[in-house]
Amino acid sequence: MTDDLEHLYQSTYTAVVRFLYRKVWDAERAEDLAQEVFVRALSHRPEKPRAWVFAVAANLARDEARAAMRRKRHLTLLKGDPIAQPTLTPAADDTVEHDEQMAQVQEALSTLTVRDREILLLWDAGLSYPEIAARTGLAVGAVGTTLARARRRLVDAHDRQQTRTGTDAAHS
Amino acid sequence: MRHIPEDELHAYLDQGLSRTQCVEIESHLADCPSCQALRDGIAALRDRTTALLARLAPPPSVPPAFEVLRKRAAEAASLRRRRLHLLAWAASVVLAVGLGWGASSLVRSGPRGQLAARAVFTPATPVHAAASRPSPDSSESPRGTTVAAAPAPAAAAPPPRAARVRTIASSPTDSSRAARRAAALSVLNPSPAVELTQLDSPAARGDIELDGMWRTMSWDGAKAAAGERLPHIDGLPVMRVQVQSNEQGARPVMVVAQRLASGQVIRTIEGPATDVTQLLSRGPMSDVDSLFLPGGAKRAADPAGHAMAMQVGDRMLAITGDLPSDSLRAMIRRLNAEMRSK
Numbered sequence: 001m002t003d004d005l006e007h008l009y010q011s012t013y014t015a016v017v018r019f020l021y022r023k024v025w026d027a028e029r030a031e032d033l034a035q036e037v038f039v040r041a042l043s044h045r046p047e048k049p050r051a052w053v054f055a056v057a058a059n060l061a062r063d064e065a066r067a068a069m070r071r072k073r074h075l076t077l078l079k080g081d082p083i084a085q086p087t088l089t090p091a092a093d094d095t096v097e098h099d100e101q102m103a104q105v106q107e108a109l110s111t112l113t114v115r116d117r118e119i120l121l122l123w124d125a126g127l128s129y130p131e132i133a134a135r136t137g138l139a140v141g142a143v144g145t146t147l148a149r150a151r152r153r154l155v156d157a158h159d160r161q162q163t164r165t166g167t168d169a170a171h172s
Numbered sequence: 173m174r175h176i177p178e179d180e181l182h183a184y185l186d187q188g189l190s191r192t193q194c195v196e197i198e199s200h201l202a203d204c205p206s207c208q209a210l211r212d213g214i215a216a217l218r219d220r221t222t223a224l225l226a227r228l229a230p231p232p233s234v235p236p237a238f239e240v241l242r243k244r245a246a247e248a249a250s251l252r253r254r255r256l257h258l259l260a261w262a263a264s265v266v267l268a269v270g271l272g273w274g275a276s277s278l279v280r281s282g283p284r285g286q287l288a289a290r291a292v293f294t295p296a297t298p299v300h301a302a303a304s305r306p307s308p309d310s311s312e313s314p315r316g317t318t319v320a321a322a323p324a325p326a327a328a329a330p331p332p333r334a335a336r337v338r339t340i341a342s343s344p345t346d347s348s349r350a351a352r353r354a355a356a357l358s359v360l361n362p363s364p365a366v367e368l369t370q371l372d373s374p375a376a377r378g379d380i381e382l383d384g385m386w387r388t389m390s391w392d393g394a395k396a397a398a399g400e401r402l403p404h405i406d407g408l409p410v411m412r413v414q415v416q417s418n419e420q421g422a423r424p425v426m427v428v429a430q431r432l433a434s435g436q437v438i439r440t441i442e443g444p445a446t447d448v449t450q451l452l453s454r455g456p457m458s459d460v461d462s463l464f465l466p467g468g469a470k471r472a473a474d475p476a477g478h479a480m481a482m483q484v485g486d487r488m489l490a491i492t493g494d495l496p497s498d499s500l501r502a503m504i505r506r507l508n509a510e511m512r513s514k
Contacts, residue, residue, distance in 0.1 A: 006238045013235045018228075027230035035241060042245035098227075105227045124225045129188030144183030148214075151182070151221040158224055 008049050009038050012126065016057050019125040022109070023061035024068075033060045051131045054122060058135075104165075108157035116150040123147055176200060176207050181214045261506070262407035268502035269432065269495060389413045394426065403440035403489060404428045405507060411437065416447065425451060438493030438500075440507060448488035452479050480504045484512075 016037060021030035037057045046052035109117060115136070122132045123143075133140040176184075176197055183189050184197050201207055394402055394413040404410065408430040416425040425443025432438060441448055480500035481490040489511065491504045 009235070009238050009241070014232075017230060017233070017235075021230040022225075022228050027233070030230055031233055035236065035244070038238075038241050039244045039248060042242060043249055102227050105224045108224070109228070120221070120225075123186070124222065129183065129186065140188070141183075144186065144188055145179040147186065148179040148182040151217050154224060155217060155220050 005038070005041055005045075005049060008041075008053065012050065012053065013038070015125045016053060019054060019121055020057050020061050022121055023058075024064050025106070029064070033057065033064065036060060048131075048134075051127065051135055054125060054127060054131075055135055058118070104158060104161050108154050108161060111157040112150055112153050116146055116153065119143065119146045120150040120154065174200075175204065176210070178210065178214065181207075181211050182218070185211070185215055185218055258406045261405065261510075264506060265405060265408070265432070265503060268499040269434070271498060271502070387415055389415050394428075398426055401442060401511065402426060402428065403442035403507065403511065405430055405438070405440060405503065406510075408432060408438075416443065427451075432493075436494050438491060438495065438503075441488075441490040441492070442511075443488065445483050445486050445488040448481065448490055452481065452490060452492070482508050484508065 016034040017030050020033045129140050129143045132143050391410050410430050412429040414427040425447045427441050429439045478497045478500050479492040482504050491500050
């Protein structure tokens with residue numbers, strides 16, 4: 001039992017962190033939450049631990065997003081306060097480039113519907129069709145359809161962005 | 173011949189299809205160049221998506237050892253147990269208060285026939301219930317007889333009040349169940365070899381008058397200073413923490429005032445036995461010798477405003493409050509067991 005969980009931890013921790021990171025956009029927070037997920041799994045002993053882990057991760061991320069929203073609302077009252085921005089410290093060129101690339105994908109991803117995005121991220125985190133279906137309430141047959149749409153949209157949105165920045169660069 | 177729809181190809185490449193479906197698709201693909209092209213396009217799209225998403229990754233990190241998480245899970249479990257425990261504490265306080273009330277009103281009803289007047293003002297008393305539904309013990313003990321006979325004047329008292337009292341009076345079965353539960357509690361926490369003293373303390377009635385030697389502390393500050401020795405009852409709001417400044421660097425006397433749900437204030441006091449005794453003896457017309465009467469001797473004289481003290485070595489733990497002695501006794505036993513277990 002415990003060995004199973006430990007094995008799951010070794011094999012999926014990174015995927016869970018990545019999954020969470022794409023929701024909270026804070027590496028440290030994503031790691032904290034991922035650890036919390038496994039701590040809970042240890043006391044919960046879920047029957048299907050893999051699907052469970054991602055379900056709990058998604059819930060934690062959602063709670064986190066709500067809390068962040070509340071904080072933000074609160075902070076707007078205190079204008080002028082330096083609101084914590086995702087760490088954009090002066091860095092080497094390759095880091096800047098990496099950040100830019102990341103921002104582009106992030107933006108492309110945000111053009112997807114919530115459901116499409118969720119399913120794409122679950123797939124990318126390594127969940128199987130039946131696992132995704134169980135998690136989202138979708139029929140197994142519909143997972144492929146959703147993924148087909150989500151992939152197409154993501155790539156299209158990213159391509160559109162590339163052409164836009166390309167023309168921007170040409171103008172300047 | 174039917175071509176393969178795009179989403180099926182996604183599912184096929186994602187290994188989301190059954191064995192039979194796969195065989196079907198593969199046999200079609202073998203003879204259909206246009207579906208092959210579509211498949212290759214989808215495979216490329218898949219790879220691009222994966223590559224794009226790969227950019228959305230946090231910097232690589234070293235996951236903590238699984239043992240660390242296991243420890244955290246164990247800690248979380250013990251925290252949950254502690255919370256449950258806290259709930260049990262709160263419940264036992266409520267129980268003790270209720271029980272003490274019932275018990276003390278029975279005692280109070282005693283020989284002087286003050287019952288009628290008192291019963292009207294006491295919110296929950298089994299006395300009326302005992303009268304309307306004779307309990308087995310009321311016929312056995314002489315005190316019980318008084319109890320059963322006494323309510324007559326109360327019934328004759330102005331109806332609205334008497335009626336209200338009756339509706340909230342607990343039944344004899346309730347109170348005996350509570351008694352059994354309380355007995356079980358004290359078995360769970362066998363009282364250690366210490367002196368248990370009941371005293372009528374003037375300090376219990378009002379705010380303890382503390383002179384300049386005392387300072388009021390924040391809860392956190394007191395907690396930091398006294399650690400687990402800070403006397404208090406988990407689960408009740410803390411109103412005030414007072415600490416006696418003492419020069420010798422020994423643990424000082426601490427007084428924690430907390431409010432019960434009913435609004436009453438109880439104080440838990442911990443400190444060197446002599447200091448606590450002195451503190452409790454403050455007030456008009458009190459001298460230390462008269463404080464330590466054997467339990468029950470003074471109880472009938474003034475049921476409210478008790479203090480209960482328990483001496484452990486040279487330290488003394490006390491609870492004061494406008495509560496029946498039974499409640500205080502139950503609480504101090506519990507508190508003592510708590511503080512010793514820490």
